[in-house]
Amino acid sequence: MKLALIGFGQAGGKIVDEFLAYDSAIDNSFVEAAIAVNSATTDLQGLDYIPQENRILIGQTRVKGHGVGADNELGAEVTEADIDEIQGAIDRVPVHEIDAFLIVAGMGGGTGSGGAPVLARHLKRIYTEPVYGLGILPGTDEGGIYTLNAARSFKTLVDEVDNLLVFDNDAWRSAGESVGSGYDRINHEIVERFGLLFAAGEVGQNDHVAESVVDSSEIINTLESGVSTIGYASETVESANDGLLSSFRSDTEFDEGTATNRMTSLVRKATLGRLTLPCDAASADRGLVVATGSPEHLNRKGVERGRQWLEDETGSMEIRGGDYPLPGRDDVGAIVLLSGVTAVPRIDQLQQVAIEAQETTESVRANAQEDFATLVDTSGELDALF
C-alpha cells in the first residue's frame, strides 16, 4: 500500500529515514512521500534520506531550533501553532496516489509525543484517507517523565488515528547494548516488520502468478480501528535450483505437505513469539496473515491453515490471509498483524507507573512552592523594592 510517511520528533525522523532506505532496496516500493517534522535543528540535520525540502522545523519562535526537551505539552503547542508549515509539505504529496498517512513518533519524548496527535487530528479533518500512527513506547528504564509522556500521548493519539500500530522499545532492548547501537538494531527490526507488511500490499497482479496476493484493502480493513501489533517468523529453505542434491531429489519439485506444515508453524511462531507490542493474541478483534518468500515455497493451503489456526486462537471471524511472493529469496516467513488487541499488560503497567509519576510530580511541585514561599518569607519585616 502506498503511504505518506511523516516522522515526528527524533525517533520518528530516524525511523522514517530507515523506512526510506528499506523501500529503495525492494521492488514493491510503498513510500510515496516522506516528511520529517522536528523542533530541533540538529535532529533534522542528522537524517540521511528524507529530502531537505521535506524536513520541517517547527516552534522556531518559541524554542529557537533547540527542541522542546521532554515537554510534550509544549510539543503539542508548537505543532498547533505551526501546523501550516507542516501542511505546506503535505501539499506537495500527491494524496490521490496514497492509500494512507502514517505518522511515526517516539511517545516518551516531547516533540513527537505531543505533536503526533495534533497532526493526526489535523489530517483527519482535511483528508478522507486513513491516518495511522506508529507509536514507539519508551524503555521502562528511561524514567517516570518518559513513561508519563508516553501514557498521555497514547491516550490522546489512539483517539485521533484510525489505528495505532505500536512498537515497545522495552520488549526489544538487549542487555549490554549501547543506546545508539541499540536503536540502530531496533529501528531495523521495526522497519523489517512494518515494511514487509506495507510492501506486501504493493505486489501488482502482473508481478507474479501468486495464488492469493495480499491487497492493500485487506490491510486497510484489518486496520479499521484500535491498537495493533505485529509478529514475524521466518526460516531458511533450500532453493529448488540450488545444489547438487536438487538434481537427484524428487521432493525439491514442490512438497505441498512440507510447505503447508512449515507455514502453519511459522504463523504460530509469529503469533506466540515476540510481538512489536507484547499482548495476549487471543484478545485481537481482527487479523491478517501474510506468507512471504520465494513463490515455489508458498502454497494456498499453508496460508489457509495458518489463517484457520489464528481464527481458532482469537475466536475472530475477521482473519484475512494472503501471499507476498519474493522471487529468489532463500527464506520463507509469516507476518501476523493483530488488530484491535485489548489484553495488553504493558499498557496497563505504563498507565499505572504514569499515574504514580504524575502524583509524585504534583506533590514535589506543591512542596517546592511551599519551600520557596518559606525561603522568601520575612514575616512582613522586609519590604520589596516595588
Ligand code: GDP
Ligand atoms: P522528541 O524528539 O522530543 O520527539 O523525542 P525523541 O524522539 O528523541 O525520544 C522519544 C522516545 O523515543 C525516547 O524516550 C525513546 O524511547 C525513543 N527513541 C529515541 N530515539 C529512538 C530511535 O532511534 N529508535 C527507537 N526505536 N526509539 C527511539
